Amino acid sequence: MQDLVQLLVSGVALGSVYALAALGFVTIYSATGIVNFAAGQFVMFGAMFGVTTVLQLGLPMPMAILLAVAMMGVFGFLFYLGVHLPLRTQSPVTVVIATVMIGLSMQNGANLIWGSVPFRLPSPFGDGTLTVFDSAISTHALASIGITAVLVAALYVLMQHSSLGRVMRAVAQDFPTARLMGLPVGLLLACSWAIAAVLAGFAGLLIAPMWFADAHMGDAIALKAFAATIIGGFGSVPGAIAGGLFVGLAEILGASYISSAYKDLLCFGAMVVFLVARPQGIFGEPISERG
Amino acid sequence: MTNRKLLLKLVSASLVAIAGMPSFAQSAIEIGATVPLTGPAALSGTQYHNSLRLAEERINKAGGINGKPIRFVFEDAQSINPTALNAFMKIVQEKKPTFVFLSSYSTQNMAVAPEVLKARVPVMYAGGADALQALKNPYMFRIRPADSTAAVAMAQFVKGTLKATKPGIIYIQNDFGQGAAKAATKTLADAGIAVVASEAYGGNDKDMSAQLLSLKNKGADAIIALSFPQDGALLLRQIKTMGLKQPIVASSGVFLPSAMQLMSAADLENVWGVIDVMLETNLNATSFVKEYKERFRVDADAYAAVYYDGAMILADGLRKVGPDPEKLRDYVARVKNYQGVAGTFSFDDAGNGIHEVTIVNFKKGTKDMVFVSKVVATP
8 A cells, every 4th residue: 555655656746747848848839839849858958957056056946946947938938039930931840850950959058068967956845755654755756746736727827817828829729810910929929938948947847856967868758748748638738737647657657566677668558559549649639730 | 153162162171181180190009999978878988088088198198109109089989889880980990990999888889899800900898798708709808897797796795794685686777787687696596595576677767666666565685786877876865765774785887976976975875885996995096096186177987997997008018019909909818917097907718807896885974985895706
């Protein structure tokens, strides 16, 4: 029983981080139709910005976190200006290749800036553990679950109940009409990128104390976030969360009860099954033409 | 049209300049080195990139090879097999060196081995997998203790000193981990001890809680941890987070400086290490360690040390028998009891140069490494 509690909490904590990374991915896809293959590197940048503000600049933790998140927001905005804007008239394949290339550049750039030695980012919630039902749960894992829930709720409130969210959804639904109605579409698209970058940044800051931060951490996260998006439903926000939790739980529970050597097969196997049997994922809508 | 002409002129000018360059280097003896300079493997690669450059400086400062300078030509082996192979082929085809240093990754060394045989150039490598000595490639010389040497020492320590009767093994799923786990299991079995659990995790995994729980539930009273640096640091930390109190015997990777800086003193409690060499206590290493730190601002690790020794052995060979690949091969094969920075080198028939490991643990409450004993494997 205590094993199950420990494994469930680990699985949900891991799944929450994957869900945040997948949310960053989905936010961009819903708003712009772009599949951002640099999503994993966004998460890595979030972690590395945290390394700079917390470890290298030595700022007090709350300020350091806020600064790292703000830096991610600015980075998202710059990404829009430097990558999306010049390529907005190109074919989707061109944009995909561009994001792959940017992803590689980000990874190697991070290697040059921060070096290849990994960093240990301390958790803002300390290294302690709580004993629940006889099993040791780290406070950081519990806090990760809590923070993800708060961020998802905040995103929901922003998108559904604020005027900014309303106009962002308008741009996502029908770009030409939104433009004709005089909405500042460029600014709103930039907001989408900034929000996606901030979500990825939180994912990076939450995962770095668990995993250590280094320039190469993005690849593993990107693959799992991608699988989470496909399983949950491409373009769906509840799908990203469900997919992320599923992938996290499958990884942890599968390793324990089925096989530790083949646990990745379980998660990617599930992804393949979904692609074959139900391509729209758990929550997605059946495939339709994007305007 | 003018732009085109200008471009053509620039290209031909630079071609002439490049063609002219080799004339500076012709007089130096060129030694190849395929070292991971980028990617995750660069964590270790940088260490021996540094020490080989340090060796080059020291050799040349001492008069070079009978008056001629030596020059290491580096190619980036990166972190996967195809790039390591390409790096080796490039050096062999372009420079035709009399000797090459390979990387420290068994999987890369295995990939390059057939080409080494074809090119008939002697190489030194630091990958530890037993599969490498099974190749019986006469041109390959290992300058680190083989993984099986370390694994056997770990198993003997678990039985002899820790007196564990139900050990569990957790290992990284690759050539190193699998090979070492097999060697440790066999040593324990020969001594009449059955391993209660043997769990694997992937190199990129960040959560080993499932595997650790399995070890706990199967009643392991000691844990043998076979890992690479970064995952090893994660593993040791998670062992403590999960409240496991068993003594841990860990392989050398997790005690490299790059991994040590990721752990706290609490993570190292009740942890024993089987490492290649403890540079701090090796008297032969003092000036090397000091000069390395001054030059490169980071602490030298065991990899830096062994490649440095390899370069020095090579320099001796070059001075005695000249830059002939076959003669160098025979020279290295006959090296016995060379006292290096990293230990005593004596190359055996399988090409293994080092046959000793060091057992360490840590002063309670600190990350200070304490020498426990040196284990010399019977060749």
